[in-house]
Amino acid sequence: MTDEVFTRFYRLLEQKTGISLDSTKNYLIESRLAEICKAQDQPSITEFLKALTSTSVGDLHWQVFEALVTNETMFFRDRQFFDALVQSIIPEIIVRRKGERALRISCAAVSTGQEAYSIAIALKENFPELKSWDVYIQATDLSERALHRARAGLYTRTEIERGLDSYLINKYLTITSAGKYQINPVIRDSVSFFPGNLLDPSPAYPKFDLILLRNVLIYFGQATKEKVLGHVHRQLSPADGILVLGATESILGSASYKLQQHGKISCYTPS
Numbered sequence: 001m002t003d004e005v006f007t008r009f010y011r012l013l014e015q016k017t018g019i020s021l022d023s024t025k026n027y028l029i030e031s032r033l034a035e036i037c038k039a040q041d042q043p044s045i046t047e048f049l050k051a052l053t054s055t056s057v058g059d060l061h062w063q064v065f066e067a068l069v070t071n072e073t074m075f076f077r078d079r080q081f082f083d084a085l086v087q088s089i090i091p092e093i094i095v096r097r098k099g100e101r102a103l104r105i106s107c108a109a110v111s112t113g114q115e116a117y118s119i120a121i122a123l124k125e126n127f128p129e130l131k132s133w134d135v136y137i138q139a140t141d142l143s144e145r146a147l148h149r150a151r152a153g154l155y156t157r158t159e160i161e162r163g164l165d166s167y168l169i170n171k172y173l174t175i176t177s178a179g180k181y182q183i184n185p186v187i188r189d190s191v192s193f194f195p196g197n198l199l200d201p202s203p204a205y206p207k208f209d210l211i212l213l214r215n216v217l218i219y220f221g222q223a224t225k226e227k228v229l230g231h232v233h234r235q236l237s238p239a240d241g242i243l244v245l246g247a248t249e250s251i252l253g254s255a256s257y258k259l260q261q262h263g264k265i266s267c268y269t270p271s
């Protein structure tokens, strides 16, 4: 009975978020949901999951789903990608877009914001010519809780030391009276955060020159990956938009994407 309840819950979780778990992760469910389960006065995790799977999806379900997603991220995660971004990806886009002087970047599954702010800082540090361009950085995530933190741009000392050196900390962050570090408005205001579920069909516009979809496909099963890559395809600028995945992720055998190498970084463009 317990196994059946867990299986039904995993099916619901995958339907709504794409995240694919199985019985080897029962321990994770038990530990991550212990607090919510107690707050809901549920006698056990099994009873709680039974209640969740027999009611229509609402706020409590999303609170539970959010407790199960992995929000791990850091500033300038994967240095080789940021080197490629500065050395070839952005310079090539600048050449292609110099007519319209517009650059559109999407960070999907951005978690608590460090990825999008790293992009904004990298652009500011390395491409002063973009000052007169229309640069749009959109960042989305399923988790409202993560987005709330991202929008505030407030981080602990430990978080900022993961990826930022003292030069960038002094230049782009301010210490608050509560002892936290906040991203300065010049960078914060350059990123637009929105809720977004990768399972939902994406709007066809705007088209993006660069889409980051890093370290999220690893949580999805094959069918979900293909669906999400289909949605992302619609958002890429046709022919020359660039998709970047996480360092351990790749697209194999897709007819819709072709590989484009930027140094050691494998990117994908619509075929």
Ligand SMILES: C[S@@+](CC[C@H](N)C(=O)[O-])C[C@H]1O[C@@H](n2cnc3c(N)ncnc32)[C@H](O)[C@@H]1O
Pocket (backbone or CB within 6 Å): 016, 017, 018, 019, 069, 070, 071, 072, 073, 074, 077, 108, 109, 110, 111, 112, 115, 140, 141, 142, 143, 146, 196, 197, 198, 199, 213, 214, 215, 216, 246
């Ligand atoms: C491990 S973090 C990756 C953060 C960042 N992209 C990076 O590479 O550092 C994965 C993020 O994916 C988000 N996520 C999981 N499923 C999602 C979905 N279906 N739609 C949008 N975001 C999702 C989670 O909320 C989480 O913030």
